[in-house]
Amino acid sequence: MADSPTRSAASGGFPARRPFGPLGRASIAxxxxxxxxxxxxxxxxxVSAVFYSGTIGVLDDNLDGKIVSQSERLIEHARFPGHGALVEEVRRQLADGVDSDREIFQLLTGNGVPAAGNLDVVPAGAGAAxxxxxxxxxxxVKRSGHDRPARLYLRPMADGGLLIVGRDLSEQHAVRxxxxxxxxxxxxxxxLLTVAGALLFRRGIEGRLGEIRRTAAQIEAGNLSHRIPVSGGDEFALLNRDINRMLDRIELLMEGIRHVSNAIAHDLRTPLSRIRGRLDDALRHEMTVPRLAGAAHDAIDDIDDLIRLFERLLQIAEAESGMRARLFERLDLGRVVADIGxxxxxxxxxxxxxxxxxxxxxLYVDGDRNLLASAVASLLDNAIKYAGPGAAIRVRAGLHQGRASIAIHDNGPGIPEAERGKVTQRFYRLDKSRHLPGNGLGLSIVSATATAHGGSLTLEDGAPGLVARILLPLAPG
Structure with missing residues (x-):
């Protein structure tokens, strides 16, 4: 069957990556x-609507207020009989030269006859009814022979007349x-600025995401050393730092897996060859019961050593995976150390x-009693084995730099400073200790156990000897 178009041979059957540049339906940028x-x-x-209502609306309200106020002042003159005083006031307002091109006045008597004003035609609705x-x-309105937009205030009077006061809106429309x-x-x-800003925003987002995707492509291709460039202190920078730390951890684990694979292949070859050689030797010579029984016992001992080796490897894997974290309980670390001592x-x-x-x-911590007891026992085993007869070993539980501490101090030969960072690697052994029994997993188990409990294993110069210290966070509360 032909490969699906969504898969690529270069990616080993994984879905093909989308390009970085063009916009797609799934482009978050x-x-x-x-x-x-x-x-x-x-x-x-x-903002435009608020600005418009805050300018034109205010102008309209002010204009209406002025018209009503002027109309009320004119009505005061209607108290005199015959409207003579009101007519004179209207004519005076039209002749005073103040806003004469904008003011509109019209006074109609009770029967609709114009008494004074500057309108050529009475507006509809103000004449007969x-x-x-x-x-x-x-x-x-029609004024001075021209049609003009106007704002009018029609004010009925007590005797049936009508006073019209208004303003020409030509200038108002021009301002509008x-x-x-x-x-x-x-x-x-x-x-335009918004569009430009959006495009720049999209370009910036795609650029930052592109760096992450390119790094992911390099990692997928097998280059575990590639890292995302980190610049600034924004959310992308924090994400990039987190991803880089994750990649560092993955690279370290992959290196550990490669090292363990090589070490297992090397360490298994010798006991398996020894088992095969003993069984082959038993078959080549006279197959007596004592000879076969001795070969079987020797093979069983070697196989037991292999089983213990795999059990210790499984113990490291279990500690590093965090599978035992759900079994953590509140422990008195001092009591655990006292029992092992x-x-x-x-x-x-x-x-x-x-x-x-x-x-x-x-001295309370949250942890797995069996794992912590095993870690303390491993450190004591190492101290007894490498310090040798006549040595002095001190085990102390207490506080160190605000954390719970288990320190095993011996006055033996110690570990050179250049080797202290390597001895926690699986199967790593110092040259001077290769003749001693062991497989180089003890400190690896202790380090994995400390890490699984949120702590660490440190190796310090004991002057003389070595101080192996497990640091763990104190139990809250």
Missing amino acids: AKLALGYGLLGTFSIVV PPRRALMLTTV EVIWRALLAGAGVSL EMYEAIAEDGGIALTVDAPAS
Whole structure:
């Protein structure tokens, strides 16, 4: 069957990667840029509406207020009989030269006859059937032979007459057009800037995501040393640092796996060859019961050594995987150390070693009792084995730099400073200790156990000897 078009041979059957450049349906950068552009456009519309209502609306309200106020002042003159005083006041207002090109006045008697004013034609609705109550309206009037937009206030009077006071809106309309042009120009410039900003935003996002994708492609191709460039302190920089730390951990684990694979192949070859050689030797010679029984016992001993080796490897894998974390409980670390120290007193005495245990109670941590006890036992085994007869070993549990500490101090030959960072690697052994029994996994197990508990294993110069210290976080509360 032919390969699917969504797979590529270069990627080993994984789905083909999308290109970095063009916008696609799944491009989050395009979606963010579109959302940013729409938000900017909506903001422009809202700001323009607020500005328009805050200018034209205020001007309209002020104009209406002036018209009503002027109308009420004129009505004061209607108290005199015959409206003579009101007619004289209207004529005076038209002749005073103040806003004469904008003011509109018209006084109608009870039978609709114009008494004074500057309108050529009485507006519709104000002649034969004047309104019964005051009315504000916008209409077109004929004044000085021209049609003009106007804002009129129709004020009925007690005797049936009608007073019309208004303003020519020609200048108001001109101001309105100027504001509209300014708003449209500003909106156009703002929209262009918004689009440009959205494109720059998209370019920046795609650039940062492109770095992550290119690194992922390098990792997928097998280059575990490639890292994402980190610059600045924004969220992408924090994400890149986290990814780089994850890649460092993955690379370290992969190197560990390669090292373990090589070490297992090397360490298994010798015991398997020894088992095969003994069995082959038993078959080549006279197959007596004692000879076969001896070969079988020797093979069983070698196989037991291999089983213990695999058990220790599984113990490391279990500690590193965090599978035992769900079994953590509140522990008194001092009691755990005291129990292990008591168990090793007889072993140390048989080896001519002075063992001192200082483990006060009430040092609480959250952890797995069996793993921690095994780690302390491994450190004591190493101290007894490498310090040798006549040495002094001190085990102490307490606080160190704000954390719970288990320190095993011996006065043996110690570990050279250049080798301390290597001895926690699986199967790594110092040259001077290769003649001693062991497989180089003890410190690896201790380090994995400490890491699984959120702590660490440190190796320090004991001057003389070595201080192996397990540091663990204290239990909360």
